[in-house]
Amino acid sequence: xxAVSQTPKYLVTQxxxxxxxKCEQNLGHDTMxxxxxxxxxxxxxxxxxxxxxLIINETVPNRFSPKSPDKAHLNLHINxxxxxxxxxxxxASSLRSKPTEAFFGQGTRLTVV
Amino acid sequence: AQTVTQSQPEMSVQEAETVTLSCTYDTSExxxxxxxxxxxxxxxxxxVIRQEAYKQxxxxxxxxxxxFQKAAKSFSLKISxxxxxxxxxxxCAYRSPQTGANNLFFGTGTRLTVIx
Numbered sequence: 001x002x003a004v005s006q007t008p009k010y011l012v013t014q015x016x017x018x019x020x021x022k023c024e025q026n027l028g029h030d031t032m033x034x035x036x037x038x039x040x041x042x043x044x045x046x047x048x049x050x051x052x053x054l055i056i057n058e059t060v061p062n063r064f065s066p067k068s069p070d071k072a073h074l075n076l077h078i079n080x081x082x083x084x085x086x087x088x089x090x091x092a093s094s095l096r097s098k099p100t101e102a103f104f105g106q107g108t109r110l111t112v113v
Numbered sequence: 114a115q116t117v118t119q120s121q122p123e124m125s126v127q128e129a130e131t132v133t134l135s136c137t138y139d140t141s142e143x144x145x146x147x148x149x150x151x152x153x154x155x156x157x158x159x160x161v162i163r164q165e166a167y168k169q170x171x172x173x174x175x176x177x178x179x180x181f182q183k184a185a186k187s188f189s190l191k192i193s194x195x196x197x198x199x200x201x202x203x204x205c206a207y208r209s210p211q212t213g214a215n216n217l218f219f220g221t222g223t224r225l226t227v228i229x
Contacts, residue, residue: 031215041152041202045216053176056216090158094215099208100165102217104158 003027006091006105012113013081021108022078023091029103030075031055031096034066037107046089049074050096069084081112119220126195127228133180134190134223136205146180146208147188148217152157153201161203164188192225200227206220 004025013019025032033056034046047066048056054066063079078085091105114140133227138147138185149161164172176193192199205219205220 033216041222043204043216043219048216050215092158093191096215098223099210099215100163102148102160102208106155109156
């Protein structure tokens with residue numbers, strides 16, 4: 001069973017489109033995250049949710065909107081896609097009481113053309 | 114915010130030899146967590162090893178071990194008996210113990226090449 005799963009793995013879309021990336025975890029974790037990995041491989045936190053509540057919202061354009069319908073899901077919706085949004089987006093999850101563990105999804109490579 | 118520095122963008126090692134990847138970090142906190150993640154070409158982020166700052170003993174996981182120097186804020190990863198499958202990007206990461214700050218701060222990564 002996949003612990004943290006993201007869909008889709010690859011996403012190619014045109015500028016100006018709106019797209020969503022879905023993430024689900026079956027680990028019973030209470031905290032979920034979105035990270036962005038740029039073309040230079042640098043990973044940076046975008047959002048963090050704990051029990052469906054937004055905890056961290058780094059400096060990310062308003063075009064990015066996370067949605068957490070329940071503790072096991074954290075989706076990322078992106079409006080009006082721009083060329084600079086091309087990156088790999090990782091979902092991750094952890095348990096607040098166990099800070100030594102964090103599990104990542106396989107990443108979604110988004111390419112905006 | 115905490116910063117994590119990996120000063121070696123690329124490293125190479127001969128198969129079966131030992132290699133050490135460097136990581137330093139900046140923090141004013143006394144308790145925290147440190148991690149090394151491996152990212153092979155498959156893109157998956159794989160946890161290699163972790164260290165709790167309050168533990169003086171260096172963590173080990175099979176061929177992987179760390180040299181944790183708290184005063185120097187250094188957390189290097191040693192890979193012994195390197196294998197071809199160890200070739201990957203390696204990321205050092207820091208996590209704060211503060212509630213509500215559970216995210217990881219990553220270094221810029223070190224690309225490790227294993228030479229047969």
